Amino acid sequence: MQTPKNIGIIGGGQLGMMLLQAAAVDSPEVNYTVLEGSEDCPAQPFADQMLIGSLKNDSDLRKLASISDVLTWEIEHIGVETLVELEKEGKTIIPYPSVLKIIQDKGVQKLFYRNHGIPTAPFVLVNTKSHPPKEILNELKGSKVVVKARTGGYDGKGVQIVNKSELEAGNYPFEGEVLLEQFVEDVLELAVIVAVDQQGNTVTYPSIEMYFNPKSNLVEFLYSPAQVSEEVEKLSREIALKAVKGLESPGLFAVELFITSQGEIWVNEMAPRPHNSGHHTIEGCVTSQFAQLNRILLGKDLGSTDLLQPSAMINVVGPEDFSGTYFLSNAADWEQRNDVFIHMYGKTETRPDRKLGHITVTASSLEELLEKAENIKNAIRIKPS
Secondary structure (H helix, E strand, O other): OOOOOEEEEEOOOHHHHHHHHHHHHHOOOOEEEEEEOOOOOOOHHHOOEEEEOOOOOHHHHHHHHHOOOEEEEOOOOOOHHHHHHHHHOOOEEOOOHHHHHHHOOHHHHHHHHHHOOOOEOOEEEEEHHHOOOHHHHOOOOOOEEEEEEOOOOOOOOOEEEEEHHHHHOOOOOOOOEEEEEEOOOOOEEEEEEEEEOOOOOEEEOOOEEEEEOOOOOOEEEEEEOOOOOHHHHHHHHHHHHHHHHOOOOOEEEEEEEEEOOOOOEEEEEEEOOOOHHHOOHHHHEOOOHHHHHHHHHOOOOOOOOOEOOOEEEEEEEOOOOOOEOEEEOOHHHHOOOOOEEEEEOOOOOEOOOOEEEEEEEEOOOHHHHHHHHHHHHHHOOEEEO
């Protein structure tokens, strides 16, 4: 297989930025072009070339394709129909556009799990405009229901937990086609990252234990290895791998899992790209999730996913009390340390709950890691500049 000389990335956010940072180390001879709506984006300083245009516009996507040997994306809300046509015309796109058609619609995604025998939370699909009968809601146990907009959600948006009585009264948080999912108390949330090369070989990363902000639904804190039994670790990886193999596509995939108090393991969602849950791999693993995706795009063998040492990631997000220009006030306290790594995304302005960066923490033991990471998490301050 001839190594591609030009890679096109659809989207210029922080995931594209970190993919480009990994590529600069591993494949400086390859040209990387980013399509984004503005040059004011995290990926711009690291791209060899920028194309300014819409991620959904046919002609803009085709322009990127015309100068790229391989296309990939760092965000799901893009023009998938154009990608389907480009693939038919012979363009290499990783992951395949067929994956995006499944992932873009949360209802289609849940049906994919059901049809492939992949365990997932009980669910029903309804149209809020046709006021679903009470019998449908009663298929889901409990007094609360998770309501998800089937399309367009991101970064915790498009998901709400509501009382079933609200839905029975016709009060839905989103209009149109929605996914209703059984709400389960006290679940442990894990992620398993799966990589598939162009020959179909696979590797999984050690499981990641995740904690979310109850208001924003954003990941606040995560670490690996997860504090689970060997059996749960093994089953989590097996279920994640089965889910990804069902997609029949090369690429990098993050599989989010629920571990119930009864010990059941359910797939929640998949992301067909680098994911927040894998940011710790930059310092924590032999091959980061970004370097791994780059290897896949270039047709190389998969890299080792071994943990170098226990690692945690803390999201740095915009505070609730202001928007505008900002700085991380205590960065200087950590920059000289060899166990704390600051990754700011170069976003010009903060706003409430906007992802501004992340901090990775490493330690020789999980106990030391959790104590150290908690101290840093409590010390983070974003202030107006």
